[in-house]
Amino acid sequence: MDRKNRSRSQPFLFLVAVAFLAVGFTLGRKAGEITPISIDAAADLIGLSFSPPEKDSMIAALNTQRNNFEILRKTKLENSVAPALIFNPLPRGFFPSQLQKPYEWGFPATVTLPEKDNDIAYLPLNQLAVLIKNKQISSERLTKIYLDRIKTYADTLQCLITLLEEPALQKAREMDQELASGKYRGPLHGIPYGIKDLLSVKGTKTTWGANPYKDQSFDETATVVEKLNEAGGVLVGKFTLGALAMGDIWYGGVTKNPWNLSQGSSGSSAGSASAVSAGLVPFAIGTETLGSIVSPSTRNGVTGLRPTYGRVSKHGAMALSWSMDKIGPISRSVLDNAIVLALINGRDEKDASTIPAAFNYSAKNDVKKLKIGYFKAFFEGERASKNDQTVIEVLKNQGIELHPLELKTSMNPGPILNMLVVEGAAAFDELTRLDLDDQLVAQARNSWPNIFRAARLIPAVEYVQMSRQRNLLIAEMHELMKDYDVIVTPSFAGQQLQITNLTGHPALCMPNGFAENGSPTSITLLANLFEEEKLIMLGRLIQENTDWQAKRPPMFDK
Numbered sequence: 208m209d210r211k212n213r214s215r216s217q218p219f220l221f222l223v224a225v226a227f228l229a230v231g232f233t234l235g236r237k238a239g240e241i242t243p244i245s246i247d248a249a250a251d252l253i254g255l256s257f258s259p260p261e262k263d264s265m266i267a268a269l270n271t272q273r274n275n276f277e278i279l280r281k282t283k284l285e286n287s288v289a290p291a292l293i294f295n296p297l298p299r300g301f302f303p304s305q306l307q308k309p310y311e312w313g314f315p316a317t318v319t320l321p322e323k324d325n326d327i328a329y330l331p332l333n334q335l336a337v338l339i340k341n342k343q344i345s346s347e348r349l350t351k352i353y354l355d356r357i358k359t360y361a362d363t364l365q366c367l368i369t370l371l372e373e374p375a376l377q378k379a380r381e382m383d384q385e386l387a388s389g390k391y392r393g394p395l396h397g398i399p400y401g402i403k404d405l406l407s408v409k410g411t412k413t414t415w416g417a418n419p420y421k422d423q424s425f426d427e428t429a430t431v432v433e434k435l436n437e438a439g440g441v442l443v444g445k446f447t448l449g450a451l452a453m454g455d456i457w458y459g460g461v462t463k464n465p466w467n468l469s470q471g472s473s474g475s476s477a478g479s480a481s482a483v484s485a486g487l488v489p490f491a492i493g494t495e496t497l498g499s500i501v502s503p504s505t506r507n508g509v510t511g512l513r514p515t516y517g518r519v520s521k522h523g524a525m526a527l528s529w530s531m532d533k534i535g536p537i538s539r540s541v542l543d544n545a546i547v548l549a550l551i552n553g554r555d556e557k558d559a560s561t562i563p564a565a566f567n568y569s570a571k572n573d574v575k576k577l578k579i580g581y582f583k584a585f586f587e588g589e590r591a592s593k594n595d596q597t598v599i600e601v602l603k604n605q606g607i608e609l610h611p612l613e614l615k616t617s618m619n620p621g622p623i624l625n626m627l628v629v630e631g632a633a634a635f636d637e638l639t640r641l642d643l644d645d646q647l648v649a650q651a652r653n654s655w656p657n658i659f660r661a662a663r664l665i666p667a668v669e670y671v672q673m674s675r676q677r678n679l680l681i682a683e684m685h686e687l688m689k690d691y692d693v694i695v696t697p698s699f700a701g702q703q704l705q706i707t708n709l710t711g712h713p714a715l716c717m718p719n720g721f722a723e724n725g726s727p728t729s730i731t732l733l734a735n736l737f738e739e740e741k742l743i744m745l746g747r748l749i750q751e752n753t754d755w756q757a758k759r760p761p762m763f764d765k
Contacts, residue, residue: 241273243259243263246262246265246266246269249664252664253666253669280636280640283637284636286525286526286634286635287526289526289529290633293529293560294529294711295517295560295562296515296516296710296712297562298681298682298736299682301685301736303562303563303564303565303736303737304564304565304567304737305563305564305565306565307565308565308567308569310549310568310569311569311570312333312394312542312545312546312568312570313542313570313571314333314336314337314394315334315337316337317337317341318330318334318338318341318343320338320343324352324355325486325764325765327344327349327352328352328353328356328486328487328489329486329539329764331489331538331539331540331542331543332394332489332490332538332542332543332546333394333542333543335398336394336395336396336398336546339386339396339397339398340394340396345383346379346380346382346383346386346396346397346398346441347376347379347380349397349399350375350379350397350399350443351376353399353443353489354370354372354399356485356486356487357443357444357482357487357488360487360763361444361482361487363463363468364462364463364465364472364478364481364482364485365457365459365461365462366446366463366472366477366478366481366482366485366487367444367445367447367482368412368414368416368444368446368447368457368459368478369404369411369412369445370444371411371442371443371444371445374442375399375441375442378436378441378442379397379399379441382396382397382441383397385439392437392438393438395435395550396438397439397441398439398489399440399441399443399488399489400435400441400442400443400488400490400492401442401443401444401446401478401482401487401490401492402429402431402432402442402444402491402492403445403446403448403478403479403491403492403493403494404416404445404446404447404448404478405452405494405524405525406429406431406432406523406525406534407424407425407428407429407523407524408428408429408445409425409426409427409428411424411445412424413425413445414457414458415448415451415452416447416448416449416450416451416452416458416475417450417451417457417458417646417647418458418646418647418648419643419646419647425523427523428523429522429523429524430522430523430557430558431492431519431520431523431524431534431551432492432523434550434551434553435492435547435551438550443488444482444487446477446479446481447477447478448475448476448477448478448479449462449474449475450647450648450649451525451527451631451635451647451655452474452475452494452496452525452527453474453649453654453655454471454473454474454477454649455471455472455474455475455503456471456474456648456649457648458648462474462477462478462481463481464481464484464506464507464726465481465484465485465507465760465763466484466507466508466721466725466726466727466760467724467726468762470506470724471506472484472503472506472507473502473505473506473507474499475494475499475503476491476495476499476500476503476504476537477503478491479492479493479503480503480504480507480509480511480537481503481507483509483537483538483539484507484508484509484760484763485760485763486759486763486764489538489539489543490536490537490538490543490544490547491536491537492534492535492536492537492547493511493535493536493537494524494532494534494535495513495532495533496528496531496532496627496708497531497624497704497708498704498708500512500513500533500716501513501698501704501714503537504537504716504718504729505698505699505716505718505728505729506727507727508718508721508726508727508729509537509538509539509718509756510537510538510539510540510541510543510544510715510716510718510756511535511537511544512536512537512541512544512547512548512713512714512716512739513535513708513713513714513715513716514533514548514552514713514739515533515564515711515713515736515737515739516531516533516560516711517560517561517564518548518552518561518564518566518713518739519534519535519551519552520534520554520555520557521533521558521560521561522555522558526630526634527627527630527631527634528626528627528630528631528634529560529630529634530626530630531626531630531708531709533708533711534551535548539757540750541715541717541742541743541747541749541756542743542747544715544743545739545740545743548739549566562737565737566737566739566740567740568739568740569740572740572744574744574747574748575606577692577693577741577744577745578610578690578691578692579607579609579610579692579693579695579745580611580612580691580693580694580695581599581609581610581611581694581695581696582612582613582694582695582700582701582703583612583613584613584701585614585697585700585701586599586697592728593720594719594728594730595719595730597720598695598719598730598749599695601749601752601753602695602745602748602749605748605752610691612687612691612694614687614701614702614703614706615687616680616683616684617679617683618676618679618680618683620702620705620706621702622673622676623673623676623677623680623709624705625662625665625669625670625673626670626673626677626709628658628659628661628662628665629662629665629670631655631658631659631662632658632660632662638656638659639656639660639663644660677710680706680709680710684706684707684712685735688712688733688734688735692734692735692738692741692745693732693733693734693741693742693744693745694732694733694734695730695731695732695733696730696731696732696733697730698716698730698731704731707733711736712735712736713733713734713736713737713739713742714731714732714733715731715734715739715742715746716729716730716731717729717730717732717746717750717755717756718755718756718758720755727755727758730749732746
């Protein structure tokens with residue numbers, strides 16, 4: 208071999224030698240043994256490096272830690288067991304009012320009962336309540352209308368997991384008997400509804416939309432469902448969700464958008480939003496951790512309310528992120544969501560994260576006394592939506608003064624959102640450790656199985672740092688929003704959806720037209736913590752002066 212070729216081969220021979228050394232170290236290491244090399248590999252994953260003496264010193268402590276992990280894993284933790292650390296969204300010095308006043312819903316005195324069943328099915332809850340109270344329609348007949356629609360359309364939409372026909376009819380008859388005897392429970396008396404199938408109901412399966420859990424059941428009923436049932440609601444079905452509260456893919460298929468059956472209904476409250484949109488129920492309960500009420504409400508052209516974190520009990524609901532999960536209503540009108548929120552609101556001793564707060568909505572309050580802001584930059588430029596701009600014009604035409612402001616925080620919410628995946632990985636620890644994640648339908652890189660695996664390598668120290676930065680973000684958003692009653696924003700512009708889910712602020716998502724492909728679009732209203740009544744006031748003004756929420760998907764208007 209000449210000198211020239213020999214010199215070219217030296218780098219190759221060096222790499223081969225390194226490879227053999229690495230293999231030698233690996234072969235010489237006992238399975239599971241913690242060595243300086245394994246510490247280097249772990250350190251690379253978290254962007255740190257340690258000197259040889261530091262690595263030597265760490266080995267004993269790391270072995271102890273791993274042994275402790277094994278001890279911890281011997282205790283089976285049910286999903287319902289929350290961490291000892293409870294997230295509190297309240298900024299320093301702020302606490303919501305406890306003084307609850309009587310509700311003034313502003314219902315019409317009378318409502319004309321439509322002749323056709325499909326026209327009845329698409330009536331908003333607030334009008335159905337008047338018809339029931341005035342005995343113009345029985346709860347039994349109304350329940351049968353919705354049950355028939357569910358049996359006709361649910362398979363097409365792939366939106367139903369469990370139909371509760373017999374219990375629903377029995378409850379409807381009880382409500383009719385009570386009303387005949389003079390007992391009226393309130394606006395939900397005899398009104399059918401549905402829930403997302405991550406809420407437990409005693410005597411039914413609660414699947415979480417995922418294969419590993421599709422046959423599980425719980426010996427209790429979620430607090431939210433108990434409250435709705437006590438208020439006279441008639442539970443007719445449990446609707447689909449994307450597996451473990453992500454997307455619209457569940458173990459039985461893909462839930463469809465009634466406006467466009469070639470499109471999924473978005474998630475994760477996929478079935479709840481799809482069913483409301485198609486007139487299968489007047490309202491349904493959804494949940495949101497990072498857009499799971501806002502996104503399907505947008506896609507399906509319905510109205511979704513994400514309450515302030517801590518306003519509604521999560522007891523009996525699947526936990527994905529203990530510090531970010533929120534439960535709220537999806538319906539066809541702003542007022543309907545207010546009615547439901549009033550019933551599910553409140554402190555619950557079974558959920559330590561709940562915060563007592565009044566919800567004082569009154570139709571007599573003057574919406575024009577509210578100070579309304581809007582994120583001006585999101586409504587301008589080539590990327591701005593004409594549908595969003597139309598909402599601004601509607602408000603101006605109603606005499607609402609709009610104050611421009613900028614959404615600006617010193618913290619990037621993106622990294623802080625890793626709190627969600629860490630908590631999710633903890634909530635579904637055994638799913639990963641026991642390889643049950645292979646049973647989930649979605650297996651892409653951005654699906655839960657891979658996300659949970661990667662989340663296990665996020666250091667506990669960084670999780671705490673995220674939480675500290677989140678505290679600063681809460682303070683900054685409180686400072687930004689305290690001078691406004693409501694802020695109008697495109698639903699997905701900028702980082703408002705990520706920020707407000709981290710800070711726990713409430714949001715009202717409403718239809719505002721259609722995209723070129725025929726699918727609905729939405730606008731979002733934001734308010735200060737525990738001030739949902741102001742969202743209802745402004746949202747009701749918008750809906751009373753537009754007809755977007757009254758549109759029906761043609762294929763299901765029969």
